[in-house]
Amino acid sequence: THFGFEQVKVDEKQDKVADVFHSVASKYDVMNDLMSGGVHRIWKRITIEQSGVRRGHKVLDIAGGTGDLTMRFSRLVGSExxxxxxxxxxxxxxxxxxxxxxxxxxxxxxxxxxxxxALPFPDNTFDCITIAFGLRNVTHKDNALASMARVLKPGGKVMVLEFSKTENPLLTKAYDIYSFSLLPKIGKLIAGDEESYRYLAESIRMHPDQETLKGMMEDAGLVQCKFQNMTGGIVALHTGIKP
Ligand code: SAM
Structure with a gap:
């Protein structure tokens, strides 16, 4: 099916991020379950529940990967x-x-x-836009947020599900040990790829914390920006509305 959106070819400037995801694509789903103990399914379910998406809506799932959110949205929006x-x-x-x-x-x-x-869609197209575990990998996050705000309909919602900063020092300690020592080893064992999972841990540490990301969403012109921590802040769900 075609909805009139142009298929764009991404230019050659695909850096480390590209290599990481080419390398993990086939093992991606099993690694998600393994690394999160299945909890990523709960984070995603909460995102869907809070999306407000209904029959007939148009949804954009950016950095959609293997389609966990897309398949749930597909059922919600129906054939219209x-x-x-x-x-x-x-x-x-x-x-x-x-x-x-x-x-x-x-x-x-x-x-x-x-x-x-640089989203290749007309202004004011979507009722809801999600980016789950994707914004972290984007080089110019401000451009990405502005691009999302542009293609969102007025009154529509942007949802950013992403790793964030833990609050509890003990949890932080345990999580650091897990992500920097254990995670790359699991990656090596299951996906035969230690480096990509080392990158994952580093990219999580570098990502803006809850308040910073909220500010960035406001800077992109979104209103009613807020976030909800999940699993002690390991993950946060940020939402914002286009005025
Ligand atoms: N959303 C899916 C999920 O939650 O399971 C996939 C998340 S996966 C960790 C991150 C995805 O972001 C990858 O599929 C990768 O190719 C994509 N990605 C990275 N940089 C991107 C960019 N600048 N624009 C669009 N997608 C990007």
């Missing part, structure tokens, strides 16, 4: 709605497309290769 899964990486897009097809999710989903920093 549509969901666009956008990702910069064609390996992840292919895994996502195959996976959704296997689950019989077709018809109201479109796959678009696109950079979050």
């Amino acid at each position: 709605g549509k969901v666009v899964l956008a990702d910069i990486n064609d390996s992840m897009l292919n895994v996502g497309r195959d996976r959704l097809m296997d689950k019989g999710i077709t018809g109201n989903v479109e796959f678009v290769q696109a950079n979050a920093e």
Whole structure:
């Protein structure tokens, strides 16, 4: 199905992030379950529940990867709605497309290769835009947030689900040990790729904390910006509305 959006080819400037996701694409889902003990499913379910997405809505799932959020949205919006899964990486897009097809999710989903920093959609297109565990990998996050605000309909909602800063010092200590020592070893064992999972831990540490990200969303022109910590702040769900 085509919804009139142009398929864009991403230029050659795909750096480390690209390599990481080409390398992990086939093992991505099993690693998610393993690394989070399955808890990422709960984080995603809460995101869906708070999206307010209904039948007939248009949803954009940026950095959609293997389609966890897209497949849930596809059921919610029904045949009158549509969901666009956008990702910069064609390996992840292919895994996502195959996976959704296997689950019989077709018809109201479109796959678009696109950079979050320059979304190839008209202004005021979507009722809801999600980016789950994706903003962390984007080089110019301010551009990405501005681009999301542009393609969102007035009154529409942006949702950023992302690793964040833990509050409790003990949890922080345990989490550091887990992500810097254990995680790369699991990555090596299961995906045969230690380096990508080392990168993951570093990118989490570098990511702006809750208040900073909230400020960045406000700077992008969104209003009613707020966040909700999950699992002690390991993950936070930020939301904002386009005025
Ligand atoms: N949203 C999915 C989920 O929660 O399971 C996938 C998250 S995965 C950790 C991050 C995804 O972001 C990858 O598929 C990667 O290709 C994509 N990505 C990284 N940089 C991007 C960018 N600048 N624009 C769009 N997607 C990007």
